[in-house]
Amino acid sequence: MARIKLLLKSKNNPASIYIRLSDGRNIDVMAKTNYSINPSDWSAIKQEPKDLKDIDNANLNSDLTTLKSELLKYYNKKSSNIEINTQWLKDFVNPPQVADKHPDKLVDYIDTFIEFKRSDVKSSTITKCNVIKHLVQRYQKHTKSILYIRDIDAKFKMDFEKYCISVGYAPNTTARNIRFIKTFCRHAKANGVETHHQLDSIKAKYHKVENIYLTLEEIESIEKIESKDLTEGLENARDWLLISCYCGQRVSDFLRFDKSMIRYEKDKKGVLKPLIEFTQVKTDKIMTIPLHKKIMEILKKYNGNFPKKISDQKYNEHIKKVCKEAKIEEPTHGVKFDHETKKKVEKDYEKCELVSSHIGRRSFATNNYGIIPTSFLMYITGHTTEAMFLTYIGKSNKDIAMELTSYF
Numbered sequence: 001m002a003r004i005k006l007l008l009k010s011k012n013n014p015a016s017i018y019i020r021l022s023d024g025r026n027i028d029v030m031a032k033t034n035y036s037i038n039p040s041d042w043s044a045i046k047q048e049p050k051d052l053k054d055i056d057n058a059n060l061n062s063d064l065t066t067l068k069s070e071l072l073k074y075y076n077k078k079s080s081n082i083e084i085n086t087q088w089l090k091d092f093v094n095p096p097q098v099a100d101k102h103p104d105k106l107v108d109y110i111d112t113f114i115e116f117k118r119s120d121v122k123s124s125t126i127t128k129c130n131v132i133k134h135l136v137q138r139y140q141k142h143t144k145s146i147l148y149i150r151d152i153d154a155k156f157k158m159d160f161e162k163y164c165i166s167v168g169y170a171p172n173t174t175a176r177n178i179r180f181i182k183t184f185c186r187h188a189k190a191n192g193v194e195t196h197h198q199l200d201s202i203k204a205k206y207h208k209v210e211n212i213y214l215t216l217e218e219i220e221s222i223e224k225i226e227s228k229d230l231t232e233g234l235e236n237a238r239d240w241l242l243i244s245c246y247c248g249q250r251v252s253d254f255l256r257f258d259k260s261m262i263r264y265e266k267d268k269k270g271v272l273k274p275l276i277e278f279t280q281v282k283t284d285k286i287m288t289i290p291l292h293k294k295i296m297e298i299l300k301k302y303n304g305n306f307p308k309k310i311s312d313q314k315y316n317e318h319i320k321k322v323c324k325e326a327k328i329e330e331p332t333h334g335v336k337f338d339h340e341t342k343k344k345v346e347k348d349y350e351k352c353e354l355v356s357s358h359i360g361r362r363s364f365a366t367n368n369y370g371i372i373p374t375s376f377l378m379y380i381t382g383h384t385t386e387a388m389f390l391t392y393i394g395k396s397n398k399d400i401a402m403e404l405t406s407y408f
Contacts, residue, residue, distance in 0.1 A: 002027075002075055004068045006047040013038045014200055019067065021075065021089060031089040033067065034189045035060060036200050053385055055179070056203070063190065067093075094192050102191045106147040106181070107136055109188050116187070122282065132180050139163055149188045152181060153196040157204070168343035170335060171207045178204035210333050211393065212354045214323075214363040219245050221326040223294075229325060237318030239298050239307045244360025245367075246292035248380045251357035252281040255315065257306045259299075262291065280382065289380055316357050323352035366393040 002023040008015045014036035022028040041057065043050045048064065049057035074092055075084070082088070103109050110133040114126055140147055142163060147156070157178060164174040182202060189195045214222070223242060227235055244254050257276060264272040274291040299306065310318070334354040335346045365381050374386060383389040 002072060004071055006033075006064055006068070007044065008037070008039055008042055011039050013040075014197065015039045015042070017042075017064065019071065019089070019093065021071065021084075023075075023084075027084050029084060029086045029089045031086060031093050033064075033093055034192075034195075035064065036197070038201070053387055056182075056200070059183070059186070060200070063186070102188060102193050104149050104188075104193050106149055106152070106184065107133055107140070109149060109193065110136070110184055113184050113187050124282070128180065129184075132177050135164075135177060136181070138167075149185050150194045150196050152185050152202070153198040154202060157202050170344060175204040175206050178202070206391070211362060211366070212332065212334055212351070212359060213366045213393075214245060214328070214355075214359060216367055218323075218326065218328050219363065219367075221328065222322060225322070225325055230322070233310075233314075234318050234322055234325070236307045237310060237315055238322045239301070240310065240315060241319045241322060241360055243295050243298060243306070244357075245363045246294045247276075247289065248361050248364030248368075248377075249287075249289075250280070250282060250361060250382075251312055251315065253278060253287075254360075255310065255312065256281075259305050283382060285382070287382075312357060319357070319359075320352055320355050323355045324350075326352075328352045328355070362392065365389070369393050 002021060005020045005022075007018050007020060009018055010016065015038070016032045017035045017037060018030055019033050020028070020030040037049060037060065041050055042048075048061050052058050052061055071089075071092060078084070102112055110129055114129050117129075118126065136147060139160060143159070160178065160181075161174055164177065165171070169177075182199065182204075185195050185199055189199070219242070222238060225238065230238060240255065243257070244251070247254055257278065261276045261278050263275055263277065265275055267273050274296060275288055276291055277286065277288045279286050329350040329352055331348045332351040332354055333346075333348050335344050336349060336353065337343070338345045361381065365377055368377055374389065378384075378386065378389050381389065381392070383392060
C-alpha cells in the first residue's frame with residue numbers, strides 16, 4: 001500500500017517541504033515541493049504546521065493535504081509500464097511547462113486566478129479579486145513600476161502598506177488585501193510560476209479595532225420607540241434591526257427570511273419551539289437556529305410574516321435614523337467615509353452615525369457572551385475559531401475578565 005509523507009531536510013528558515021512516496025520495497029522516491037516553512041513551526045510527527053489557528057499555516061496545511069491526495073490519485077491511476085522514480089515525482093510536483101504558460105505579472109495572474117476559481121467561489125470573492133487588481137494597478141502607476149509574482153517580498157509588503165494608508169485605506173483592509181495577494185502568489189507558485197523566497201514569511205496582522213455594538217439598554221430603547229414617531233419605512237427597518245439583534249445573522253441572510261423558512265419542533269419537555277432553516281449566502285451552509293421570543297413578537301405585528309423586504313442600502317440608511325430617534329448619541333470613536341474628501345476619517349462621532357447593517361450580528365454575539373456557551377454562539381455566528389470570535393465581539397479584555405469572575 002502506498003504511503004505518502006511530508007518532511008523537512010533543513011533547519012534553516014525557510015526550509016523547503018519535501019514529499020516522499022513509498023510502496024513496498026521497490027518504490028521509495030522523494031522530491032521538493034513548492035512550499036516552505038520555518039522549521040520551528042513544523043510538526044515532524046503530524047507532518048503539518050503546528051499552529052493551525054494561524055490563517056497562513058491553515059492555508060499551507062490545506063494545500064499540502066490537497067497535494068498528498070492528488071499524488072495518491074495520480075499514483076493509483078498510473079499505467080503499469082510507467083517507471084516510478086524521482087523524476088516522475090518531480091514532474092508531478094512541477095509539471096513540465098508546454099504551450100500553456102501562466103503569466104508571471106501579478107495583475108495578469110489575478111485574471112488567471114479568477115478563471116481557475118470562478119466556478120468554486122462566490123461572486124463576491126470574484127469582485128474582491130477585481131477590486132484588489134485595480135488597487136495593484138493604481139499602486140503600479142504610483143510607483144511607475146510593473147509588479148511580477150517574484151517581486152512580492154517583505155519590502156513590497158512595507159511599501160504597499162505605506163501606499164494604502166496614504167490613500168485612506170484602513171489598516172485591516174490593507175492587511176486583508178495583502179493576504180489576498182499572497183493567495184494569488186501561492187496559487188501561481190503551485191502552477192510553476194517563480195515566487196520570492198520571502199513569500200511565506202510575509203505576515204499581515206490585523207489590528208484591534210473599536211467594535212461598535214448595541215447594549216441591551218440601547219436595544220430596549222429602540223424597542224420602546226412609538227410607532228407614531230417613525231415613518232412606515234423606519235418602523236419596518238427598526239423591526240429588521242431588532243430581528244438581527246436577536247438572531248445574530250449576516251444582513252445577506254436575515255433580510256431574506258420569510259415565513260416559509262419557519263418550522264416547529266418539540267424540545268425535551270415536549271414543548272413546540274420555533275426554528276428557522278436557511279442557507280447562508282456567504283458559506284452555502286445550511287443553518288437551523290431557534291427564533292427568539294422577541295422575534296416571534298415582531299412577527300405577530302405582521303400576521304406571522306417577517307417585515308417587508310428592504311434593500312441593504314436603504315436598511316443601512318434607515319437604522320441610523322432609528323438609532324438617532326432612540327437617542328443613541330453618546331460620543332463614540334470610530335471611522336466614517338467622508339464623501340467630500342473621499343477618505344475614511346477616524347474620530348469621535350455620535351454613536352448612531354456609526355451604526356451599520358453589521359451591528360445586529362455583533363450585538364447578538366457581544367450581549368450573549370458569557371450567558372450562552374461560546375460553542376453555541378459560534379455555531380450561530382458562523383465563526384470557526386474562538387480566537388476569531390473573541391476578536392469579533394465588542395467587549396474589552398476587562399469586560400470579559402469581569403464576566404469570568406462569576407465562575408470563580
